[in-house]
Amino acid sequence: MFKIIKKQKINGLLLLDKSIGITSNKILQYVKIIFNAQKAGYIGTLDPLASGLLPICFGEYTKFSQYLMNQNKTYLVTALLGEKTNTADKYGFIIKKKNVNLTIKNIFETLNSFKGISKQKPPMYSAIKYKGIPLYKYARRGINIPNLKERIIKIYQIKLINFYQNKIKLQINCSKGTYIRSIIDDLGDQLNCGAHIIKLRRIAISHISIFHKNVITLEQLKILMINYQNHKLNVFLIKKLLLPIDYIIYHIPKLYLSNILIKKIINGEKIKLTSIIDKTQFCIFEKKKFNFIGICQINNKGYIVKCKLMNSVKKFY
Incomplete structure (x- = not known):
């Protein structure tokens, strides 16, 4: 007979550094297994393309997760200029190509125009649901949903980090619900050359940074699981890695x-x-x-x- 292991009631906040090529939900399921947790949820979906900070709440902390989810996010994004794709990232099909003939002044002026409050339509390649179905599923079938409701967003900072060989690296601090792929797609249109994301990393949610000492990757968690017996692993993870509620409700x-x-x-x-x-x-x-x-x-x-x-x-x- 198989022994049924009772899941644990854990309360806490885990700061995970998500790697590329995996969905946020898949990460969550792995973490729940490692912690043998009864209840958990992540804060702020990251696409498979993106890496970076993915906070995970356990137990009763999940009911307070919105207070952190609603805070500003900071991203590092690298985009390729001169090519526009149907998904606004490197995994899509190129639908437009154009030579890049820009100056730093052109770029600065265009970036400044993005600062402040504006309206943004969710991209078709996103997890936003229309009639209960994620938009990306419509997009994969070649179905375009017109008249999607625009969101009010705010760009607090959009900073040029580097511009070299048609690649541009930016740091963007923005409000909840901002789609970085839409920002890059719009940037390419305004620069009249097209652009798409080739690398995206979330480095902060409000006051919590990817450089926090407790940040850990899924691969590191798996190594810990191998090196510790189950009961020792649980004690170690809970005492050493999980953060208190203060990190969620600090403001x-x-x-x-x-x-x-x-x-x-x-x-x-x-x-x-x-x-x-x-x-x-x-x-x-x-x-x-x-x-x-x-x-x-x-x-x-x-x-x-x-x-x-x-x-x-x-x-x-």
Whole structure:
């Protein structure tokens, strides 16, 4: 008979350095197996073409992942000028070729035009769903979906790193939901020569950088799994690699409340926080032990109207 191994209830944040050629979901499934985790989810999909920072939340942290997902992202992208492809990356078919005759001044002026708020239509080769089906599946069948809803995006910084032999390297800091392949495709059009991505790497999500000491690759995780016995591996991974909730909710104001108030919040009682003036949401912490309880929404009269709580806290109050 096969022995059924019970999956673990783990809470934490793993910073993974995704390699190219694999989907974000495939990475997630590998990580769940390595950790024997009951529940996990990644923050911010990276295409197989892309590498870089892919945070993975475990357990109850998944319900708070949106607070990090909604933050700015930073990418390093290398594009080839002079060729436009149907996918805006090197895996597509070339649909336009043109000689590149540009100056640094041309490039700087064009890059500056991308800064700020604008509207962006999702590319057909993306995971955005239309009628429940990802757009890239329509694109592979040669079906174009017209009148896709445009998104409001913001480019905070688009910096030229290098320009050599028709290759241009940029660092882009942008809002959630920005498609870098669309930026590069539009850049090629504005430079009147065409362009497509040949390399893409996410180096930061908000304050979390790919250079954080806890960042690890899937290959390194697999080596750890081989070198440690299962029970030792789990202890090592959880203690040494997983980060606390603070990395996800760092930017949200914090309130430290007494056990009595926390118990009332958990029980759904109507609570008014008189000290609240101009904020609409707070992280609630326990005053004595500084334990994270959850995030509360507060109306303009100071009453708590909605809470997203850690399930594990209920048994302690």
